[in-house]
Amino acid sequence: MIKMIQHFIECRNISFSYEKFSQVKFSYENGKEVLKDVSFKTDGKEAVGIIGANGVGKSTLLRILVGLELNFTGEVLVEQIPVTKKSLPEIRSKIGYLFQDSDNQLFNQTVYNDVAFGPRNYGLEEEEVEKRVMKALGTMGITHLRDKQIYKMSGGEKKMASIATILAMEPDIILLDEPSIALDPKNRRALINTLNSLDYVKLIASHDLDMILETCDRVILLAEGRIIREGITELILRDKELLEAYGLELPLCLRGYQGRKR
Amino acid sequence: MGKLTNAVYEIHVLDEMAERDTGINQVHPLVKLIVTVVYITCAVSFDKYNLLGLLPFLIYPLILFELAGISIKSCIKKLKVVLPLVCFIGLFNPVFDHTPLFKIGNIIITGGIISMVTLIMKGTYALMASFLLVATTGIEKICYALKLLHLPSIIVTQILLTYRYITVLLSEANAVFQAYSLRAPRENGVKYKIWGSLIGQLLFRSMDRAGNLYDSMLLRGFQGEFYYARSQKGSGSDYVYLFSWLGIFIALRLINITGYLKVFF
Ligand SMILES: Nc1ncnc2c1ncn2[C@@H]1O[C@H](COP(=O)(O)OP(=O)(O)OP(=O)(O)O)[C@@H](O)[C@H]1O
Ligand SMILES: [Mg+2]
Numbered sequence: 242m243i244k245m246i247q248h249f250i251e252c253r254n255i256s257f258s259y260e261k262f263s264q265v266k267f268s269y270e271n272g273k274e275v276l277k278d279v280s281f282k283t284d285g286k287e288a289v290g291i292i293g294a295n296g297v298g299k300s301t302l303l304r305i306l307v308g309l310e311l312n313f314t315g316e317v318l319v320e321q322i323p324v325t326k327k328s329l330p331e332i333r334s335k336i337g338y339l340f341q342d343s344d345n346q347l348f349n350q351t352v353y354n355d356v357a358f359g360p361r362n363y364g365l366e367e368e369e370v371e372k373r374v375m376k377a378l379g380t381m382g383i384t385h386l387r388d389k390q391i392y393k394m395s396g397g398e399k400k401m402a403s404i405a406t407i408l409a410m411e412p413d414i415i416l417l418d419e420p421s422i423a424l425d426p427k428n429r430r431a432l433i434n435t436l437n438s439l440d441y442v443k444l445i446a447s448h449d450l451d452m453i454l455e456t457c458d459r460v461i462l463l464a465e466g467r468i469i470r471e472g473i474t475e476l477i478l479r480d481k482e483l484l485e486a487y488g489l490e491l492p493l494c495l496r497g498y499q500g501r502k503r
Numbered sequence: 504m505g506k507l508t509n510a511v512y513e514i515h516v517l518d519e520m521a522e523r524d525t526g527i528n529q530v531h532p533l534v535k536l537i538v539t540v541v542y543i544t545c546a547v548s549f550d551k552y553n554l555l556g557l558l559p560f561l562i563y564p565l566i567l568f569e570l571a572g573i574s575i576k577s578c579i580k581k582l583k584v585v586l587p588l589v590c591f592i593g594l595f596n597p598v599f600d601h602t603p604l605f606k607i608g609n610i611i612i613t614g615g616i617i618s619m620v621t622l623i624m625k626g627t628y629a630l631m632a633s634f635l636l637v638a639t640t641g642i643e644k645i646c647y648a649l650k651l652l653h654l655p656s657i658i659v660t661q662i663l664l665t666y667r668y669i670t671v672l673l674s675e676a677n678a679v680f681q682a683y684s685l686r687a688p689r690e691n692g693v694k695y696k697i698w699g700s701l702i703g704q705l706l707f708r709s710m711d712r713a714g715n716l717y718d719s720m721l722l723r724g725f726q727g728e729f730y731y732a733r734s735q736k737g738s739g740s741d742y743v744y745l746f747s748w749l750g751i752f753i754a755l756r757l758i759n760i761t762g763y764l765k766v767f768f
Contacts, residue, residue, distance in 0.1 A: 309718050340719065342715075346719050348716045348720065350522065351522065359724055362723060362725055388522075392511075
């Protein structure tokens, strides 16, 4: 039976702050609010870009969606299931999450073992695991890295491998935190093409506005933990004043290169 | 701080050795585990004065080094951190044990000297055998073997994670000290005043990394069970390997070589 899901992700009035150790009370208490009353939902299988200056809470928002931070207020629904401690295994089988820092993502010796880790946990036969791994490596164009020792890989190679670990799980939704960081132009281009060919719900947090422009249908602009603007990618990323007011710049391709100012 | 870099490197090298394709790497992990345990048990159980009985046990590591294509030198190099400890423990034996055993020329060999030597030998054997097990099998497959032996999975997971986190801790330490030494180029080592904050930093950073890695495992469906090694069926050659070694060890343990040698001399 195919269930028609309209809103794969839905956030209702989320507020969140990291815990802080208070030396006065000698216990943990809530620190500064990082997200304030954030509400949005995805519409069908769309790709949504999350943009905003450093430290506005993009990574935090993604971490909440995948249940890595649980003491938020408000409600998060993933495929209509509320994110709670109990529902985590189910939620996580539907979501793939890419860490901003690949060293946090990869923990096995070889690329193959790391990509196979997820499928093996879901109890697949070794044959099927191998198929999935090779397919994911093929999609990312890194079949040649299959048996490479991870500690010997470059930052970009690790990024590509990290994305492969997610694809191998064949999720419905992927959350990507700075996917294009550390990639050379060719791999970045390959990543954009790959993302566009994947039929998943995609949430992409990034400062690479050119990539967002090429991959996302819609954009959410965050500042100081609030949603400032939400809308069609083209409209927001062309709004020079809006972007500059919140610490961003027009995407390079819309800027018109004027040479280096001296 | 080259030592830290080295330590991380050594662990990776060990992992890499285990990934190779030599015949010995392909022997079933459970077989290798059993052989190693029996070997160590047999060697360690010798009487403390039985130097001659212990000597033939050297053939196991010698043959395995050859089969695995690992140089003994590289193993000794890796073990040199622990070996002095073993020697140190043995050093006290000659002080306490003056029982004269026999004479070579004019020198009286006391029980203490012999027992020191046997202790060092036993320690070295045990270390070499464990090293060979890890270097030809890999920690993941060893854990798989432990699981086949029905060790509680919580303990097996603990062993595996500890092994993994050692690398995390070491590489974080490496990063912290490198960052420090780049900005304090004139200093030889770390100023004692900064040790506190540096260690604190290290603790937080490695806790953070470890936490993140654990999250990464959870996100990919980890529920406390590792499914690393492909399940592996024992083949005929595995049995041959197992029973030949067990036969040799038990024979060497039971047959009184010292007795036979005395007949000749
Ligand atoms: N583990 C943590 N403990 C306490 N505060 C944190 C923690 N992680 C992040 N913060 C704070 O939360 C805020 C949001 O951080 P977050 O990482 O979500 O920002 P971001 O938008 O992803 O930034 P960037 O563009 O630099 O990746 C920051 O002010 C940061 O200082
Ligand atoms: Mg971030």
